[in-house]
Amino acid sequence: MAERKSAKIALVNPPPPLEAFVHYQNPLIGLAYMAAVLEKNGYEVTVVDCPPLNMTYEGLKRKILRLEPDIVGITSVTVTFSSAIQAARVIKESYPQTLIVLGGPHVTVMDEQTLSEQPEVDIVVRGEGEQTMLELVDLTSKSNLKNLGEVAGITFRENGEIIRTQDRPFIQDLDELPYPAYKFFPLRRYRRFGKLILPIITSRGCSFNCSFCLAPRMAGKKFRARSPKNVVDELEMLRDVYEPDAFTFHDETFTHDKKRVFKICEEMKNRNIGLPWDCSTRVDQVSKDVLVKMRAAKCQLVSFGVESGSQEILNAMRKGTTVSQNETAIMWARAQGKVKYMFNYRETAIIKIRWEHS
Numbered sequence: 001m002a003e004r005k006s007a008k009i010a011l012v013n014p015p016p017p018l019e020a021f022v023h024y025q026n027p028l029i030g031l032a033y034m035a036a037v038l039e040k041n042g043y044e045v046t047v048v049d050c051p052p053l054n055m056t057y058e059g060l061k062r063k064i065l066r067l068e069p070d071i072v073g074i075t076s077v078t079v080t081f082s083s084a085i086q087a088a089r090v091i092k093e094s095y096p097q098t099l100i101v102l103g104g105p106h107v108t109v110m111d112e113q114t115l116s117e118q119p120e121v122d123i124v125v126r127g128e129g130e131q132t133m134l135e136l137v138d139l140t141s142k143s144n145l146k147n148l149g150e151v152a153g154i155t156f157r158e159n160g161e162i163i164r165t166q167d168r169p170f171i172q173d174l175d176e177l178p179y180p181a182y183k184f185f186p187l188r189r190y191r192r193f194g195k196l197i198l199p200i201i202t203s204r205g206c207s208f209n210c211s212f213c214l215a216p217r218m219a220g221k222k223f224r225a226r227s228p229k230n231v232v233d234e235l236e237m238l239r240d241v242y243e244p245d246a247f248t249f250h251d252e253t254f255t256h257d258k259k260r261v262f263k264i265c266e267e268m269k270n271r272n273i274g275l276p277w278d279c280s281t282r283v284d285q286v287s288k289d290v291l292v293k294m295r296a297a298k299c300q301l302v303s304f305g306v307e308s309g310s311q312e313i314l315n316a317m318r319k320g321t322t323v324s325q326n327e328t329a330i331m332w333a334r335a336q337g338k339v340k341y342m343f344n345y346r347e348t349a350i351i352k353i354r355w356e357h358s
Contacts, residue, residue: 007141008044010069011035011184014087015050015057017080024051026199027190029250030104030129031075032180037130040178043137050087052189057090064091064098070140071099073125073133078106085118092120099140103129105214111155115162123148124155127218128204130177132168170220174204175230182242195245198238202231202264206252208282210307211318215252223256228263235273246300247277254279258290265297276300280350283329284321295336301354304329308349326351 011031013024031047038045048055048063055063064072072091076084088100103125107114111124125132132153139145148156153168171177182198190196203225206215238244255261278301279294286302294302306326308314314321333353 007070007137008046008067009038009137010046010048010064010067010072012048012060012072012074012087012091013050014074014076014080014083015055015060017083017086025190025192026197026248027182027185027187028075029180029199029201032182032185033130033177034073034133035184036178036181037134038137039181041134041137043141045181045184047184049185052186057086060087061090061094064095068095069098071101071137073101073103073129076102076104076106081106085120088118088120099123099136099145101125101133101136103133105218108218109214112162112164115155115157122156126153126155127168127220128153128170131171170205170222170224172224174224174226179234179237182238187242196242197246197248198242198244199248199250200231200234200238201250202226202254203251203256207256208253208320209318210320211316219252223253225257225260228260228267231264232267232271232273235268235275236271239273239275244275246275249277249279251279253281253285255281255285255290255294258285258287261290262293265293265299268297274298278302280305282321283325286329286332288332288335291332291336295355299355301352302333304333304351304353305349306330306351 011034013028013031027049035045035047046067046069048060050060074084074087084102088102091098092100099122100120101123102114102121107124108126111126114121114124123136132151135151136154139147139151148154148158149163149165152166155162155164157163187196203223204219205221205223206213206219207221207223209216235247238247276298279299280303283304283306291302304326307317307319309323309326311323314323330351330353337355
């Protein structure tokens with residue numbers, strides 16, 4: 001552990017917006033990575049995870065006043081953007097000296113608009129946030145915010161003008177990142193019917209070009225992957241430290257590199273990880289043999305982003321797949337043993353197939 005430094009950071013998952021249904025099945029892996037990186041570098045970190053705690057904006061305000069953080073980082077997607085702004089407003093009004101930083105897909109795209117319309121937000125972090133946030137915290141720790149222009153991947157105000165620094169290069173060696181720090185989350189609140197499912201992400205980036213998806217904007221078009229050993233080391237640690245009942249792989253396309261999937265599955269079996277897991281992928285990125293391997297390693301559910309049963313719509317989405325590929329992938333998955341259930345999610349956008357395991 002690095003020497004403890006002066007700046008204090010609160011990372012906030014805001015209360016869900018009243019006008020939208022938001023259901024969190026797992027702790028947010030992005031905040032968990034951020035907390036791990038900051039803690040590794042000697043900073044005092046607190047995660048304020050409002051939804052599972054049923055924490056209101058008033059409760060969030062009281063928590064921030066007790067913590068007295070130098071920086072508050074707030075995450076959001078489009079559906080939670082309004083709640084992130086409300087959280088920022090409440091915090092800024094009650095504790096104006098703190099620096100409020102927003103991150104996530106929505107503000108990555110709408111960074112300048114966010115700063116021009118939301119005075120309570122000081123800085124937007126675009127794209128991958130771990131290294132960017134660390135540099136911001138380092139500057140705050142040194143009381144050196146005059147050098148914000150040197151931090152790649154942010155948008156901020158200076159003398160009434162909105163400044164957008166150069167994009168930050170994506171992290172190439174993902175094995176160098178510390179494992180997500182789930183110890184900062186109220187994990188008992190994430191148990192559903194007594195079960196805890198922990199997320200893991202083994203790769204970043206998406207080389208496909210679907211018109212509806214922000215993944216390439218957030219994590220780049222180049223597929224970057226962790227080594228199989230590093231992945232299974234984390235699975236082993238998560239199992240032994242947090243005692244989950246299952247894992248969920250949050251990769252955009254888990255089976256993009258089939259040889260790597262084979263190695264991960266073999267390593268899981270060799271080390272007797274022993275817990276069920278699920279993943280998501282594309283119908284043109286699976287094969288019969290990789291599905292066999294996954295099921296043998298206790299994969300219990302695979303989700304295919306089929307998007308539509310109409311070739312015309314698939315073409316309009318620039319999905320790069322065919323209806324025939326959709327049918328073939330589903331057929332291969334159903335052939336791997338007894339299917340517990342198969343269902344459509346969001347009107348056929350996603351097909352999920354769950355296998356029974358003895």
